[in-house]
Amino acid sequence: MKNRYRNSDIYLQRALNVIPLASQTFSKSITQFPQGVSPLFIERGQGCRVWDVDGNEYIDFMNALLSVTLGYNDADVTKAVQKQIENGVSFSLPHRLETEVAEIIVELFPCAEMVRFGKNGTDATSAAIRLARAYTDRDHVAVCGYHGWQDWYIGSTTRNLGVPKAVRELTHTFCYNDLDSLQELFEQFPGQIAAVIMEPMNVTWPKGGFLNDVKELAKRNGAVLIFDEIITGCRFAKGGAQELFNVVPDLVTIGKGLANGFPLSAVAGKKEIMLFMEKIFFSGTFGGETASLAAAQVVLTKIMNQNVVETLASQGKKIIDGIVQLIKKHEVEYIFSVSGHPSWSFLQTNAVEQISSWDINTLLFQELFARGIIALGCHNMSYSHTDEDILSLLNTYDEVFPFIRTGIEQQNIHKLLKVNPLKPLFKVR
Numbered sequence: 001m002k003n004r005y006r007n008s009d010i011y012l013q014r015a016l017n018v019i020p021l022a023s024q025t026f027s028k029s030i031t032q033f034p035q036g037v038s039p040l041f042i043e044r045g046q047g048c049r050v051w052d053v054d055g056n057e058y059i060d061f062m063n064a065l066l067s068v069t070l071g072y073n074d075a076d077v078t079k080a081v082q083k084q085i086e087n088g089v090s091f092s093l094p095h096r097l098e099t100e101v102a103e104i105i106v107e108l109f110p111c112a113e114m115v116r117f118g119k120n121g122t123d124a125t126s127a128a129i130r131l132a133r134a135y136t137d138r139d140h141v142a143v144c145g146y147h148g149w150q151d152w153y154i155g156s157t158t159r160n161l162g163v164p165k166a167v168r169e170l171t172h173t174f175c176y177n178d179l180d181s182l183q184e185l186f187e188q189f190p191g192q193i194a195a196v197i198m199e200p201m202n203v204t205w206p207k208g209g210f211l212n213d214v215k216e217l218a219k220r221n222g223a224v225l226i227f228d229e230i231i232t233g234c235r236f237a238k239g240g241a242q243e244l245f246n247v248v249p250d251l252v253t254i255g256k257g258l259a260n261g262f263p264l265s266a267v268a269g270k271k272e273i274m275l276f277m278e279k280i281f282f283s284g285t286f287g288g289e290t291a292s293l294a295a296a297q298v299v300l301t302k303i304m305n306q307n308v309v310e311t312l313a314s315q316g317k318k319i320i321d322g323i324v325q326l327i328k329k330h331e332v333e334y335i336f337s338v339s340g341h342p343s344w345s346f347l348q349t350n351a352v353e354q355i356s357s358w359d360i361n362t363l364l365f366q367e368l369f370a371r372g373i374i375a376l377g378c379h380n381m382s383y384s385h386t387d388e389d390i391l392s393l394l395n396t397y398d399e400v401f402p403f404i405r406t407g408i409e410q411q412n413i414h415k416l417l418k419v420n421p422l423k424p425l426f427k428v429r
């Protein structure tokens with residue numbers, strides 16, 4: 001039988017010779033895509049569909065790690081970017097697009113009075129932390145969620161190799177929906193915490209007034225509150241999670257979906273704090289690169305004038321509702337559950353006795369990829385997912401849930417796996 005992933009496997013061997021882990025992004029690497037049963041390299045995309053290097057077609061529910069809000073090769077974004085490219089991309093002086101896009105962000109995000117741009121989300125979160133440290137003249141930070149690859153954050157995870165101990169000792173984790181865990185940090189480091197940075201929501205919804213309580217607690221203790229809305233920013237509401245939950249932080253970081261896959265991020269917030277940008281150093285050659293800004297102008301204008309975020313939520317809700325029904329139908333509550341915001345929902349997998357969640361997920365991914373679905377335990381909606389795409393996903397789960405259940409009950413999941421299961425990875429959410 002023809003190997004469906006033949007070219008992927010060939011490119012993998014070539015890539016491994018010249019690129020450590022064969023990927024620039026951990027979440028796109030063979031640590032997450034089981035080699036031999038996965039597409040490993042994508043050739044092109046259109047709307048919510050992508051084609052791998054073997055010519056296999058997929059409906060993509062990963063959406064370039066949530067960076068594609070409208071869909072691959074959105075006609076308006078492509079047109080604006082092409083036009084900008086013809087006029088030049090990076091210049092010796094700032095371009096008017098920097099101001100124009102900043103003005104839209106100020107209009108959309110409740111906390112935004114001033115804006116600075118970066119390329120990756122990590123640029124924005126790291127700049128926000130430096131800003132908060134400068135503003136408060138304090139060193140320690142409290143974190144909740146994932147905030148990027150830089151020392152100040154990644155040092156607080158188990159993936160901290162290469163981060164100096166002195167840096168690691170300045171970052172402290174608190175738990176979502178657990179105000180006491182943040183209170184304890186303020187007691188442990190009185191007058192020393194510069195910033196509380198958190199994803200306003202990821203897998204679970206905020207309970208009661210949790211976000212407001214965090215805001216009050218940070219304020220009482222003189223810390224800057226930063227909502228890391230790299231994901232939620234262009235997704236949960238026109239003005240991000242801060243609008244959805246009606247809790248306005250001091251600073252916000254946005255990225256990912258801001259420019260429909262073009263590299264752009266931003267830190268924005270209160271003028272009084274943002275003006276410290278003039279004193280700290282946050283500066284990069286490509287900070288004002290105009291192709292990405294032209295893309296962002298189109299994305300933000302569409303978010304402002306069309307039902308983009310409303311559609312992400314309403315289409316995503318159909319997925320959540322459908323999965324809830326399928327879990328019931330196949331009596332797989334002990335294996336799967338669904339959670340999260342409809343625009344970014346999670347299919348969570350439990351370990352079952354001796355069978356780890358990694359084993360079950362490897363089988364799940366193997367079977368989804370074979371049926372032309374790219375999803376790694378979450379559903380990242382784009383404006384281009386249609387009812388038909390959602391039906392295809394649900395029909396796939398309708399086949400795969402009972403297949404996995406039978407595998408578990410007959411204790412033969414390892415026989416159904418065509419490759420070795422994925423190894424456990426560090427968890428940030």
Ligand SMILES: Cc1ncc(COP(=O)(O)O)c(C=O)c1O
Nearest residue numbers: 120121122146147148228230231
């Ligand atoms: C909430 C959040 N913050 C920050 C980052 C870092 O962004 P980037 O990978 O673009 O540096 C990510 C990336 O996944 C993220 O999800």
